[in-house]
Amino acid sequence: MHHGHVLFSEVVETSAALAATRSRLAKVAALAELVRRMSTPAVVSFLIGVPSQGRIGAGYRTVFDIAPPPAEQPGLTVVEVDEALGGYASIAGKGAVQRRAAALTDLFGRATAAEQDFLRRLLTGELRQGALEGVMVDAIARAAEVPVEVVRRAYMLSGSLPATAVAAREGESALAAFRLEVGRPVRPMLASPAESLPEALAELGACVVEHKLDGARIQVHRSGEQVHIFTRNLREITGTVPELVELVCGLPCESVVLDGETLALTDDGKPRPFQETMSRFGALLGAEGDTRSLLLSPFFFDCLHLDGVDLLDEPLRERLAALRKAAGDHVIPGVVEPDEERAAAVLDAALAAGHEGVMVKSLESVYAAGRRGRAWQKVKPVHTLDLVVLGVEWGSGRRKGLLSNLHLGARDPEGGPPVMVGKTFKGLTDELLAWQTRELLSIATDRGDWVVTVRPELVIEIELDGVQVSPRYPGGVALRFARVLRYRPDKDPAEADTIDAVRALLPKGGTPTPP
Numbered sequence: 001m002h003h004g005h006v007l008f009s010e011v012v013e014t015s016a017a018l019a020a021t022r023s024r025l026a027k028v029a030a031l032a033e034l035v036r037r038m039s040t041p042a043v044v045s046f047l048i049g050v051p052s053q054g055r056i057g058a059g060y061r062t063v064f065d066i067a068p069p070p071a072e073q074p075g076l077t078v079v080e081v082d083e084a085l086g087g088y089a090s091i092a093g094k095g096a097v098q099r100r101a102a103a104l105t106d107l108f109g110r111a112t113a114a115e116q117d118f119l120r121r122l123l124t125g126e127l128r129q130g131a132l133e134g135v136m137v138d139a140i141a142r143a144a145e146v147p148v149e150v151v152r153r154a155y156m157l158s159g160s161l162p163a164t165a166v167a168a169r170e171g172e173s174a175l176a177a178f179r180l181e182v183g184r185p186v187r188p189m190l191a192s193p194a195e196s197l198p199e200a201l202a203e204l205g206a207c208v209v210e211h212k213l214d215g216a217r218i219q220v221h222r223s224g225e226q227v228h229i230f231t232r233n234l235r236e237i238t239g240t241v242p243e244l245v246e247l248v249c250g251l252p253c254e255s256v257v258l259d260g261e262t263l264a265l266t267d268d269g270k271p272r273p274f275q276e277t278m279s280r281f282g283a284l285l286g287a288e289g290d291t292r293s294l295l296l297s298p299f300f301f302d303c304l305h306l307d308g309v310d311l312l313d314e315p316l317r318e319r320l321a322a323l324r325k326a327a328g329d330h331v332i333p334g335v336v337e338p339d340e341e342r343a344a345a346v347l348d349a350a351l352a353a354g355h356e357g358v359m360v361k362s363l364e365s366v367y368a369a370g371r372r373g374r375a376w377q378k379v380k381p382v383h384t385l386d387l388v389v390l391g392v393e394w395g396s397g398r399r400k401g402l403l404s405n406l407h408l409g410a411r412d413p414e415g416g417p418p419v420m421v422g423k424t425f426k427g428l429t430d431e432l433l434a435w436q437t438r439e440l441l442s443i444a445t446d447r448g449d450w451v452v453t454v455r456p457e458l459v460i461e462i463e464l465d466g467v468q469v470s471p472r473y474p475g476g477v478a479l480r481f482a483r484v485l486r487y488r489p490d491k492d493p494a495e496a497d498t499i500d501a502v503r504a505l506l507p508k509g510g511t512p513t514p515p
């Protein structure tokens with residue numbers, strides 16, 4: 001055993017073993033084995049498919065152009081690879097391109113063929129496996145012999161699995177020391193779909209019914225004059241949303257953490273299309289044009305900290321009181337403890353205003369960061385699925401030269417590749433067609449004359465009438481009357497809907513052919 005020096009090849013082998021098994025227990029055991037022996041948190045980073053430095057700016061092109069003859073025998077340790085990547089990331093200034101290429105060539109030359117392949121996928125982001133996060137939490141608990149709940153909470157508050165693993169090895173008290181820190185984002189609490197509004201009300205008892213606005217999630221941290229704003233994925237966007245920073249600076253408090261939704265409104269106060277809000281959030285939908293002149297409005301619905309007091313573990317009732325104190329005018333519309341009739345009126349009003357539906361939240365619930373539980377339930381009349389784009393067909397006629405008919409996949413809950421469930425070219429505007437043609441070509445893995453296959457990275461929200469049994473697709477189900485609602489650049493493929501969720505929409509009595 002290489003105590004303290006996990007070999008890079010062991011990470012590569014474990015990663016392959018994870019992909020090859022569907023057994024969660026086997027995955028946990030394999031991960032725990034390496035976590036137990038790790039001498040650097042980079043072991044955890046590599047296993048979840050990210051360099052410990054985060055994105056280090058090696059393009060797809062670069063990593064495939066650099067292909068020195070592989071080493072015969074594995075010899076690299078995880079520490080060595082981590083240091084080499086850190087060195088690569090820090091190269092800047094004159095001759096950086098050549099020096100970076102030389103650094104990668106050196107690293108790749110010391111790697112076996114399997115290790116080179118792993119490095120390429122690590123550097124292009126292809127290995128990133130959000131689906132493994134839950135398994136890794138279990139593995140860290142197992143390796144350190146501490147309760148999984150304590151590990152999960154530490155992860156929610158730190159947002160970092162490598163940091164959580166390091167603390168876990170120091171013991172339970174190191175894990176318990178993670179606190180909500182103003183300036184450091186926590187993973188947002190999520191909602192489950194409700195059967196219906198009356199059922200949600202009955203299940204939750206004392207609750208608040210709020211508009212469910214169709215914008216982008218934001219988490220705002222302010223300490224004095226210091227403001228940080230994060231997306232749903234905990235990406236910091238402070239620099240791109242000056243109007244929100246200014247507004248938050250003006251709130252009547254010293255320090256605060258707020259959770260909310262932001263969107264651009266039309267002059268008469270109706271929501272603008274989701275694409276327009278997203279485009280303000282950078283890259284994805286081509287921020288060119290006059291989108292910068294669209295001002296974003298925030299609508300806050302939760303308060304996790306106010307003036308030195310942490311509120312994560314307080315019931316929503318208390319957090320709402322703090323929210324009203326801190327953000328008065330910018331609180332999302334909603335009604336506390338409505339009767340059934342009043343709640344129905346809130347839903348009607350939300351839909352009439354052009355919003356998605358309502359959220360029903362238990363007033364007794366704590367803020368369960370990162371969890372999708374029953375304490376928050378969403379009620380929306382239109383059925384949608386978040387699916388992964390797997391490929392796309394070239395259009396014909398008016399759409400000649402454009403990538404049009406999308407191939408859609410549902411997530412395999414066991415972490416395998418997405419399962420194709422249908423196609424659609426409906427609902428695409430001219431702008432979206434032009435955008436997706438550019439974007440999909442840039443992530444193409446195979447450019448056929450008919451179908452372009454892409455890396456499964458983009459999540460798209462699809463509206464549908466239902467699903468049906470279909471022997472033509474590998475999951476045994478196909479979407480019926482699918483149409484594009486919008487791309488979801490704020491979601492990772494790991495958060496797409498699963499094949500099980502798709503099958504759950506089958507009419508009762510329909511049995512899909514097993515895959």
Ligand SMILES: Nc1ncnc2c1ncn2[C@@H]1O[C@H](COP(=O)(O)OP(=O)(O)OP(=O)(O)O)[C@@H](O)[C@H]1O
Pocket residue numbers: 188189190191192210211212213214215216217232261301332359372378386
């Ligand atoms: N009043 C509200 N309270 C909480 N979340 C809200 C509210 N209004 C809008 N939202 C948005 O709804 C999302 C919660 O729904 P959900 O947990 O299903 O996330 P999601 O998977 O992005 O959902 P969907 O695909 O339905 O938008 C939040 O992430 C937030 O962006």
